[in-house]
Amino acid sequence: MIEIKKKLKRAVIKEEYVKLTGSTEEAIILNQFIYWSERTKDVSKYLLEEKTRLENGSKEGDVSLKYGWIYKKAEELKEEVMLSVSVNTVRKHINQLVKKGYLNKRSNPIYRWDKTFQYRVNLVKVTSDLKKIGYRFEDENLLTGSADFDARETNTEQLNNYNEFSKRTGITAIPEITTDTNTNNLSEISSSLSIDDDMKSNDSKQFNKICELYLKLxxxxxxxxxxxxxxxxxxxxxxxxNLVLKWIEDCFRQFKPQHKNDQIRSFRYVTNYIFDQAHKNYFFQEVVNNEQNTGDYVEDEYFERYG
Structure with a gap:
């Protein structure tokens, strides 16, 4: 019999964060946010931004914080760090960290319909306040030294196919971070994504329209x-x-539920339909071009495969 090894969760309690926040629960949550922040796809830009703020003595409100924004639901965070408290209590601890200035909080600035809050660790304040109480931020060299940010970012980009695409297209919505635990094995992280401000207008508009239509349907x-x-x-x-939006509408119109509660529950189903339609269109155009060149009759091959 094959033994299936279960991936075990890990929650880390660091003394310096307990002293900093005055709460074991907040210390665990802060450590987890820092863990994710150092594994976002824009980590080099985020650390450079914090390093610049630290060197310039920037205060909150002095600069626009562009990088390092992530989001994770309180429900997931509770499961990750295994806190024996309610989800509402986890939210209260998060809000306390915001109130103390160790986390920044905002709504999605691009997609107003996205009601999930986004968070960003204020490493400048964490580092500064730790020094005041006689402690040192463990990764302080990333802010004060000449750390190689690019190497860390390169490893992170390999975690998710989205990273390569987002750099090319500039899509700025933040996908939900997949549940994971605090581990040093980067290859186990399935997703930890952040905002990229270099957006291509056309891609963003299409993304927005697709989202709005899908939510509506x-x-x-x-x-x-x-x-x-x-x-x-x-x-x-x-x-x-317009063609993509038409395919989405066609997908919903042609969907045949098997029972009263049957419905399209994921855009993955729609994506498969869209790729199928696009393939058919591409093939049809290909054989049309072939007919013009060779005189072969288009419908014979097309309907043999798709009729």
């Missing part, structure tokens, strides 16, 4: 992480927006 209130990734796969192809 599906009756869902928000886009999930899997939906984000599936939509990005479509945007990546740079197909005509």
């Amino acid at each position: 599906s009756g869902k209130s928000k886009i999930s992480s899997n939906d984000y990734k599936a939509i990005l796969e479509v945007v990546k192809e740079q197909w005509n927006t």
Whole structure:
């Protein structure tokens, strides 16, 4: 019998964060946010931004904080760090960290319909306040030294196919961070994504329109992480927006529920339909071009495969 090894969770309590926050729970949560912040795809820009703020003595409100923004639901965070408290209590601890200035908090600045809050660790304040109480931020060399940010970012980019695409297209929505535990094995992280401000206008507009239409047709209130990734796969192809929207409508119109509660629950289903339609269109155009060159009759081969 094959033994399946279960991936064990890890929660780290650091003395310096307990002293800093005055709370074991807040210390665990802060450490977990720092863990994720150092593994976002824009980590080099984020650390450089914090290093610049530290050197210039920047205060909150002096600069626009562009990088290092992530989001994770309180429900997931509770499961990750294994706190024996309610989800509402986890939210209260997060809000306390915001109130103390160790986390920045905002709504999605691009997609107003996204109601999930985004967070950013204020490493400048964490480092400064730790010094005041006689402690040192463990990774302070990343802010004060000449650390090689690019090497860390390169390793992080290999974690997710989204990273390569997002750099090319500038898609700025933040997919939900997949549940994971505090581990040093970067290859186990399935997703830890952040905002890239270098957005291409056309890609962003298509992404927005797809999201809005999907939410309307599906009756869902928000886009999930899997939906984000599936939509990005479509945007990546740079197909005509009106054609893509038509395929989405066709997908919902042609969907035949097997029972009263059956419905399209994920954009992945729609993505598969869109790629199928795009392939058919591409093949049809290919054989049309072939007919013009060879005189072969188009419908014979097309309907043999798709009729």
